[in-house]
Amino acid sequence: MSLFLCILLFFLHLNANAENNFCRMMGDPKYPLLSKDGDINIGAIFAVHSKETLPSFEFQQKPQLLSCSSVTLRDFRLAQIMIFAIEEINRNESLLPNVSIGYKIYDTCGSRLSSMSATMALLNGQEFAAGGKCYGQSPIHAIIGETESSATVILSRTTGPFKIPVISHSASCECLSNREDYPSFFRTIASDYHQGRALALLVKHVGWTWVGAVNSDNDYGNYGMAIFLNSAKKDGICVEYSVKFYRTESEKLQKVINTIKQGTAKVIVAFVSFIEMGLLIEQLSIHNITGLQIIGVEGWVASKNYITLNSFHVMKGSLGFALRKIYIEGFSDYVIKSFWDTAFPCSQQHEFLNMNMNSYQVELNCSRYQDLLVLRNYNEDVPEHRYSSHVYKAVYAVAYALHSIIKCEKQEVCEKALTIKPQQVVEALKKVNFTVKFGDNVWFDSTGAAVAQYEVVNWQQDSNGSFQFKSVGYYDASLPPDQRFVLNTKNIIWAGGQLEKPRSVCSESCPPGTRKAVQKGRPVCCYDCITCADGEISNETDSNNCQQCPGEYWSNTENTECVLKAVEFLSFTEVMGIVLVFFSLFGVGITLLVAILFYSKKDTPIVKANNSELSFLLLFSLTLCFLCSLTFIGRPTEWSCMLRHTAFGITFVLCISCVLGKTIVVLMAFKATLPGSNVMKWFGPAQQRLSVFAFTLIQVLICVLWLTISPPFPHKNMKLFKEKIILECSLGSTVGFWAVLGYIGLLALLCFILAFLARTLPDNFNEAKFITFSMLIFCAVWITFIPAYVSSPGKFTVAVEIFAILASSFGLLFCIFAPKCYIILFKPEQNTKQHLMGKTQNK
Template sequence: MSSATQVQRIHIHQCSCLLKQENKNYKRLRNVGYSIIYGMMPAWNCYSLCHMTMLVLPWITHFIIIQMCKALLSCEFSELPLNAYKYEGQIIIGGLIPVHEKTIKQMVNFTAKPLSRTCEKFYIEKYQYVLAMLFAIEEINSNPLLMPNITLGYEIYDTCYSDMAAIDSVMYYLSGKQPKVPNYACRSVLPKLSAVVGDSPSSGSVAIAQILGLTYFPQISYASALPSLADKTQFPSFVRTVGTVDSQPVAVVQMIKHFNWSWVGILSSNNDYGDQGSQKLKLEMAKNGICVAFAKTLSTPPSKESLNNIINSIQKTKTNVIVLYAYATELIAFLQAVTDNKIYGKVWIAVGSWLPSAVFTQRDLWAVLNGTIGLAKYSSYIPGFQNFLYSIYPEKYPNDIFIKEFWEQVFPCKWRENNLKDISNVTSCTGKENLTTVDNSVYDTTNFRLSVSVYNAVYAVAHAIYDMLSCQGGKGPFRNRTCANIKDFQPWQLFHYVKRVQFLNSARERVAFDEKGELKGLYDVLNWQVSQDLKGGLLKVGIFDDWGPNGEKLVLNEKSIIWGERYKEVPPSVCCDSCPPGFRKVPREGQPFCCYDCHPCSDGEISNQTDTIDCLRCPEDQWSNDNRVKCIPKVIEFLSYEEPLGIALSTFTSACSLLTVSVLYIFIRFRDTPLVKANNRSLSYLLLVALLLCFLCSFLFIGRPSIITCLIRQAVFGIIFSFCVSCIFAKTITVVIAFSATKPNSSLRKWVGSSIPNSMILTGASIQSVICTTWVIMYPSSPELNMKATKGVITVECRDGSIVFFYVMLGFLGFLAVLTLVIAFVARNLPDGFNETKFITFSMLVFTSVWISFIPAYVSTKGKYMVAVEIFAILSSTLGLICCIFAPKCHIIILKPHMNTKEYLISKSKIGRKT
């Protein structure tokens, strides 16, 4: 058929409709010249001719015009009839409900007229949606306050889960009584088309929403949850009475978080619903720190190869939780494959598309499905609906095209008109059977989950019509503040009111669309449980309310949940075991962030929770305990008298001090002996007092540092040791002068006496005093708390104001020691009787060796051990001096008094000169 012929054919029907509406007295000119008008036809189309004849000759018969148009056209349009469940009314609501599972595919060879569409596998629960629509319309028609003087009608089509069937049904609904013509309806003013309720599958809703959106025709879906349907640019006149597109993924993720699952698999159907739903779910999981163990797609129809691939992924992964984002019809083959491979112990998370479905009626899948938990539309109670479900029978609804097939499903009978070959063994249906005797597992009259959505969709249209009726002239929402004409309103005018409806249904459930044309999500959390007596059922174990505040949207009764035969409590589903307190998670390279290793927290850091990503650092005055789970106060450390090291050093210092006092006592007691006199008694006394002070200054370094001790201890140490070394230097010089002055004509005789040694001692001590006093004044030391010297310890120490002055002080002390060592070494060959330079040489070697070793040891230690090193250097160097210088003399004085005579010393001196 050519395009021109098609246009003429359409114009015939348009002309027919116009003439019907005019309804003039067309019998008067039935015999008007047929040939004249026929000759004019080629110049005009039928539509133009129809208008012309109505204007010029309004009495031309409708019959003549139609016959002329048909005579002109040599072809005739032929259509496939489409059955519908209809009820006449002044305003018609369309219904698209997949009462059957699928359309039977027929082989078309185009040699004969194609047969009409045939569907198979009747769904009782889907037929309940038809009954919900009927019930809602009957309620509305019986309510004069809601729909005054207007009767709602309906046209319900079976879409059979087929996109083509959904489109076909919509075209029939829009086109009216004549064959399907896009964007054209051959109807009288009434009944008026109002809206389409449906479809159930998202793919069908997408297909018809694109058609209905062209004229902004209202469409209200009761089950389609495809995220992209919220796009008002693509689907401007689409709204839905199911939860928002974001509610279901959010609810699933909230449930996963509640059970502390972090390693979850996703299996989605190979369509828009599965693709977009799984993508939303992945994004929501990523926001909440949940990893995807695997993400697979179910092919349609499922092939053995694709099923084996999915089964292998499930068997390889460690996850125990898998989200199934698909329709029930797409999952049966997969679940059968899971059963055949004996994969048990997995927790299947079901979304609302398949949880309350016929999948759970197949007993061979119960072992696999046992413990399934998921979301289903909130089951509201519709007052009176249960009684309505029991009250239907074929004679009451003779136009119901589904009721007889429904009757055969719920009762063991067959209708005689089905032309059964052998009816002897089959009970005939009478239509009087009692529905109350049907088992609830077959005909569920208590679960109104999606029935409520259908019910709400019909009422949304009714309330929109009521709001349109309530419009007052001059206050309307349209141009020039006009209102819509109830007898001739445009689809977009009704949709203006549809998207703004707000009401409470009879179940006191709030119905209001948001800016995307959606309702807030309200879901029941259901758990499929198989009892020991092999009875299965869905038990409500919680609720998800998207209206609730954050953190309180999901409420679960965990005690009521059964996880199948393998688990008695919540099964784990993690890539790695949780890191206990005291450890932190370290991601594994190249793997999702849920896969990690557990590393202990570093010193000074803690983690008091499981699965901590970063450890918390303790405050400066606290430290982590051995388990790294809490911070404890740091130990305050200093070289105290109570600890073993402090006790040892203080005891040793006291002993050395007593030794020095003893030596001083011996020298005083035997001061008139030749040996004591020969070694310059006054310098010996002075040196012993200096050595005693050196020992005693160690006590300034033991104990908790205070302001006084920090201020003076280094200065006292430097001055006393400089005084001590100056005494030894003076003693050495005195010996050298004494022996040199005995030579004839020696110029050193005038220097013999006490003035030279005293001036040397005073000079050495004074220079060091100036250095230390400047140091104390310019950079006074004070006690401070060192948090970093030792792990977990607060060291109380003296803060040295200037390390430079410390090394200057040590440098001057070293200069005196080296100078004394050189002079003593040079004078080592003097006569032995009165010569102690050898002992001084050895003492200064010990002294310098100790302090040269002290510097690297002092620098490399921290905290109280730094102080201990300095005390050890003080004690060892002082003890070396007293032992090397005074021990030989005390040995002679105490143990060998015969050597402490003038004759012995003179004779020894002579021997020394000879040698």
């Protein structure tokens, strides 16, 4: 603000002098580096030199002018192309005919102080009318420049109040797009808004997610880096560090170098100005920091100034966006001869040259041009110069704007006397639309910028050892979004001259079967790979989440795909199924052997005792009991589920009915031995058969009701185990199931009570004792069955049920028939009626 106030006071002073009708020069004027008068004059500001030597400010004598050194070849070429374009226009009979364009080119020496001084010189001029009267307006109609964005901001803010148009060839800072702050600013280069987004697009396209960021601490670097960081965040790119420095801050530069050395990112995005990049490359070479993939911007990435043997081993393989390389016909020859003969103010034959600047003579010491004279016969850099076309376009844009203002369209001669106001030039520049000789169409968008068109270049070294910037792609904002960016990775030489692109990630990719888990307090690109939980999968690399498998599916061992869950049921082929089948068939075999033995001894007293018909029926029912256990093994089906439960219920009731009949026979037989008893006629063989049939019929009716109302059915149980499906028989109606078991239990309890009452009856072979034991075992098995059945998981539920069937069946078989078989086989002498009744006879 203080600088702007000084400028304002200076102009107020000039206005006050103008009111007194005379002007006077205060101090030594700043003269242009190169100049030529014309009917219309264009100003320009370039940093032809990069170092400035300040005079003594002790105020003991008048301060001398600033001195500059160290030629910046790039900006010197820009001054040459500007003069080349102006001379070309002056020769053109269709563009501004009869009107000559002059120029005043000032050197800023890369200093903001000199830049401000040059700006004031352009605005004021050193020309006065007769009598010292001021002209009242700037002697120039437009200004070309500056090279850097920060300097252009100062230039545009200074010229803004006077509405003098500024056309920059390389100031790409997005901040200059604000038309409210910079209403008279134009540029033939695109805004960094596009370059910042293009950088993120390049990084994403190659597949890097972990980068470092370095930028110049000025408008160009700060605004450009902000755009890149914002775009990178949207594209999922993480920035390990973002550091910045300015050319005069050596301590900050060292901190930047230390940060790069300590960082893990192998890719560095350098949104750095031309001068800062030279300092950064120098430090990288000194510290021998190699193997980093540098991603650059148009400000430096295609500059041959940095290519030396010492720096190339650091920068080899660098990649970035550069302005398009355009050949301008005739310019290469011009910089060798025509420029030095016509535009340069000194010749090699004279040490001093007097220059006439309007109304006064100024003597210049040509020694200050000596460092430029060494470039007289050098033009090898011209083909690589990428800003020349932008200066060329800027000069032509001003010419076309002036052409429209002074009404040259339909006249061979333009109106020279027409007074041109700066605002007119600004408005005319907004409307220009023309095509230059090398084919580019020139026009300005609503922000005063040109269309973004970049070339992707790669730092490579030929087999003969020469360095080059090889084009490997492009970015063109004028094309549709899906066609704007093209990169040919096959032609790229990567960092350190490698053919394989470097990996730059915070964390290695998570393989399929895992998911990313962000590390606390770190960017999203830093993560741990967590294996998907059972039942979840991820079938792609770097998956953020695992997907749950649908109901009948489960994850494979690698958690990469969902496979059908294993279906589990008690199978005939597994060990447990084979064992149960063996015992079931073993029981059938034992029962058949007993039946055969009993049949062969059917006429013996021990077989005839207690109704041999019931014994054979009991053996038949036990055989069915053993066999019905087989229906519980195998894959459940609709028919097998109904069969297993009903067969179990009916066969066991038949079995218990037979045992109950035998128990009643024992009791009735005892009663029949009492004098005058006639009870056996009420429970003879017919009644025994009827009782067995009646008891069994009740169970049959219960089973029929169960099957009719809600029968058992096969069911896929997916709740018990997550990783497998238990194929089981659902009970359908639980009431029906427990009714079947309850009825069996009721008969067993009744049988146990009757047998218990008959256990003390006098007899050498009291069958009631053995029936009591058998019922005791039977009841014990089925009482323990209930909690075991409820708590057993999966196929073990079926196994428990089969075990209960087999255990109770073996209990009945051995307790009732084993003692008789023992007597038949080993004690035949006791198999007599006398022996069986001996105890009763003794008493």
